[in-house]
Amino acid sequence: MxxxxxxxxxxxxxxxxxxxxxxxxKSHSSIAVERQRDEEVMTFPHLIIREAxxxxxxxxxxxxxxxxxxxxxxxxANPEFSPNPSKAPWYFLGLQELLHFFPPIVAGVLLPALVIxxxxxxxxxxxxxxxxxxxxxxxxxxxxxxxxxVVLFNIPFVIYKAAPLYVCSIIIYSFMILPLVFRGKNGFMxxxxxxxxxxxxxSWFLLVTTxxxxxxxxxxxxxxxxxxxxxxGIY
Amino acid sequence: MKxxxxxxxxxxxxxxxxxxxxxxxxxxxxxxxxxxxxxxxxVKVKKSTLKFTSTFYLGALSFGxxxxxxxxxxxxxxxxxxxxxxxxxxxxxxxxAVSNGKLLRNLHRWSAHAMVLIVFLHMLRVFFHRAFRPPKxxxxxxxxxxxxxxxxxxxxxxxxxxxxxxxxxxxxxxNMMKATPIIGDDIRFLLxxxxxxxxxxxxxxxxxxxVILPLVITMLIGVHFWRIRKDGGLSSGSKQVADGKRDMILxxxxxxxxxxxxxDRDAEx
Numbered sequence: 001m002x003x004x005x006x007x008x009x010x011x012x013x014x015x016x017x018x019x020x021x022x023x024x025x026k027s028h029s030s031i032a033v034e035r036q037r038d039e040e041v042m043t044f045p046h047l048i049i050r051e052a053x054x055x056x057x058x059x060x061x062x063x064x065x066x067x068x069x070x071x072x073x074x075x076x077a078n079p080e081f082s083p084n085p086s087k088a089p090w091y092f093l094g095l096q097e098l099l100h101f102f103p104p105i106v107a108g109v110l111l112p113a114l115v116i117x118x119x120x121x122x123x124x125x126x127x128x129x130x131x132x133x134x135x136x137x138x139x140x141x142x143x144x145x146x147x148x149x150v151v152l153f154n155i156p157f158v159i160y161k162a163a164p165l166y167v168c169s170i171i172i173y174s175f176m177i178l179p180l181v182f183r184g185k186n187g188f189m190x191x192x193x194x195x196x197x198x199x200x201x202x203s204w205f206l207l208v209t210t211x212x213x214x215x216x217x218x219x220x221x222x223x224x225x226x227x228x229x230x231x232x233g234i235y
Numbered sequence: 236m237k238x239x240x241x242x243x244x245x246x247x248x249x250x251x252x253x254x255x256x257x258x259x260x261x262x263x264x265x266x267x268x269x270x271x272x273x274x275x276x277x278v279k280v281k282k283s284t285l286k287f288t289s290t291f292y293l294g295a296l297s298f299g300x301x302x303x304x305x306x307x308x309x310x311x312x313x314x315x316x317x318x319x320x321x322x323x324x325x326x327x328x329x330x331x332a333v334s335n336g337k338l339l340r341n342l343h344r345w346s347a348h349a350m351v352l353i354v355f356l357h358m359l360r361v362f363f364h365r366a367f368r369p370p371k372x373x374x375x376x377x378x379x380x381x382x383x384x385x386x387x388x389x390x391x392x393x394x395x396x397x398x399x400x401x402x403x404x405x406x407x408x409x410n411m412m413k414a415t416p417i418i419g420d421d422i423r424f425l426l427x428x429x430x431x432x433x434x435x436x437x438x439x440x441x442x443x444x445x446v447i448l449p450l451v452i453t454m455l456i457g458v459h460f461w462r463i464r465k466d467g468g469l470s471s472g473s474k475q476v477a478d479g480k481r482d483m484i485l486x487x488x489x490x491x492x493x494x495x496x497x498x499d500r501d502a503e504x
Contacts, residue, residue, distance in 0.1 A: 040279040044257060044266040047280050048273065054292055058299045062349070066341035073330070076323040077402035079431065086403035089393050091351050091386060096407060108411030109419075119379045122362070123372035202362055 084222045085235055093216025094209055100224055101162035115205075122198075134200070135179055135193055143180065146173075164211050172204045259502075275460050277468060284469040289364075293357035298456065300350040305449070307343040315395070317441035319434050322397040347389050354385045366469070374462040377455055384452040391444040394437060405432060405440075 041047075088096045098107035135142065150173050157165040179193035195203075221227035221235045242248055243256055254265040264278040283289055314333055315325050329336035358378060361367055367375035394405045409427060413419045428435030463469060 039282040041282050041285070042260060042263045043276045043278055043280050044263045044273070046282075046285060047276060048266075050285065050292075051295055054295055055299045055302075058296060059303065062300075062303060062342055062346055063338070065345050066338055069341070069345070070337065071341045071344035072400055073326055073396060074399040076320075077397045077399055077432075079402070081399075082406075083399055083403055086407050088404050088407040089390060090348075091389065092408060095411065099411065104411060104414035105416065108414040109416075116379065116383065119358075119382075120376050123367040123369075123375045199363065202359070206359065 085220060085224055087216070087220075087235070090213060090217055094212035097164070097212045097216040097220070098162070101160050101165075125198075134176060134195060134197060139180070143177070146176065164215060165208060168204060168208045168211055172200060172207060175203075176200055275464065277464060281468060290469060291356075291360055293353055293360050297350060297354045297357055300346050300353060301452070301456070303346045304343060304350065307339055307346070308445070308449075310339055311343055312445060317395070317438050319397065319437060322395065322437060326396045326398065347392060351385055351389050354382050358382055371462070371466045374459060374466060377459050377462065381452065381455050381459060384448060384455060388444060388448045388452065391440045391448065394432070394440045395444065397437060402432060405436075 087093060095107060095112060098111060101107070102111070150169060154166045154169045157169070175192060179189050182189055218229040218234060219226055221232055227235070240256075243252070249255065254262055254269050257263045257266050267273045267276050267278050311329075314329055314336065316322060326340070329340050333339070361375065361378065390405075390408060394401045409423050409432065412423045412426070415422060424430065426436070426439060427433075428439050
């Protein structure tokens with residue numbers, strides 16, 4: 001992109017030699033801006049040395065972790081005796097927790113499939129990823145649309161009494177409308193008012209996943225009853 | 236240092252490391268270009284992507300964990316029989332009879348858990364930095380498949396110790412599968428090699444865990460890395476991404492300054 005042609009002003013009386021040109025830029029059209037290229041460095045050694053160090057560090061951390069904490073091993077598998085509760089690996093405990101609220105076809109098939117499909121279509125869904133922050137333009141209209149969508153979205157969760165899901169929705173929704181209530185100019189408010197809708201949806205997904213897994217790991221005991229880990233221990 | 240130089244410039248060393256010592260930018264670029272394992276990298280990288288906060292090195296960490304898992308996994312295969320009473324006895328052997336067997340198993344198990352977490356965090360990083368924008372849309376999709384493969388690998392490995400934890404955790408999962416309309420029972424039968432979790436299920440999970448899924452994930456990792464290259468390098472999420480001037484067919488960034496490298500080469504000739 002190095003454009004070394006210098007712009008110079010020629011002055012002459014002869015119109016055939018230097019015709020007068022007028023250029024104007026309309027307010028809607030953008031001006032071509034020449035951007036600086038990113039500075040580049042040699043991969044060897046700059047990146048390779050970082051990768052090597054990172055791997056060493058990772059190995060050290062993993063070995064220390066493995067030296068001090070043993071992987072769990074219980075008695076030999078016995079199909080006759082099922083432990084109470086039987087828990088899936090932690091990364092599936094969110095799904096198992098959903099199973100507590102929804103029929104198996106929803107929690108075990110529909111929701112995971114929807115999550116995977118949603119993840120796949122993310123890059124194809126919207127072209128305007130950066131431009132639209134939440135509260136620009138017609139704020140009143142946007143607020144009503146958002147509120148209606150949130151309510152409709154959460155009706156099934158309320159019907160099935162899936163408290164963790166709609167509580168997470170309420171939390172995220174409150175954060176979304178926070179910039180409308182407090183029009184503060186401080187860092188945090190400005191930051192969250194700039195987040196786009198996509199960020200909020202992903203934050204909701206992240207919050208729901210984390211909360212469900214934490215509940216599944218720490219707060220569920222025999223018969224999948226609610227327990228307090230500091231009283232009843234971890235199952 | 237003198238001897239080191241002598242050895243590295245000697246005939247044998249030069250036959251192995253054709254590049255010679257990376258003293259100039261030209262030779263530094265040859266280090267990458269002439270090496271099968273390193274040439275997945277470009278010769279030059281954007282300085283902004285090296286910053287810790289631009290990627291948190293999560294992709295590299297995931298790959299590092301994968302390497303640890305492959306190595307410890309192959310090690311574990313020497314001591315493991317995928318059959319019903321033996322599988323559990325092998326766990327006990329690893330604990331009490333095999334030297335460092337416990338460490339080996341711990342390392343494999345904790346790395347597997349860590350990998351699930353790190354891959355998920357990697358996905359979040361890419362999302363919040365919008366690093367999936369064109370032309371990288373499909374690499375994101377491959378990434379989603381990689382995440383699913385990671386979960387499946389971890390899940391199939393979960394059954395192999397054949398203890399109560401493994402058995403009932405897998406029961407919970409495979410019972411969920413039954414809920415799939417029409418084909419639910421068939422999928423479960425296919426996966427377990429029967430209607431209950433028994434010898435056949437263990438063997439199937441073993442083959443999936445040690446052969447099929449590692450092959451799948453290795454291939455996907457290869458494509459994932461290759462496409463990062465072809466799509467113009469990492470995105471750091473910083474706003475000053477290189478200009479949009481891209482080769483429309485190859486998707487590569489054009490206009491990378493190779494002058495420095497070429498000058499070096501000419502100077503050496």
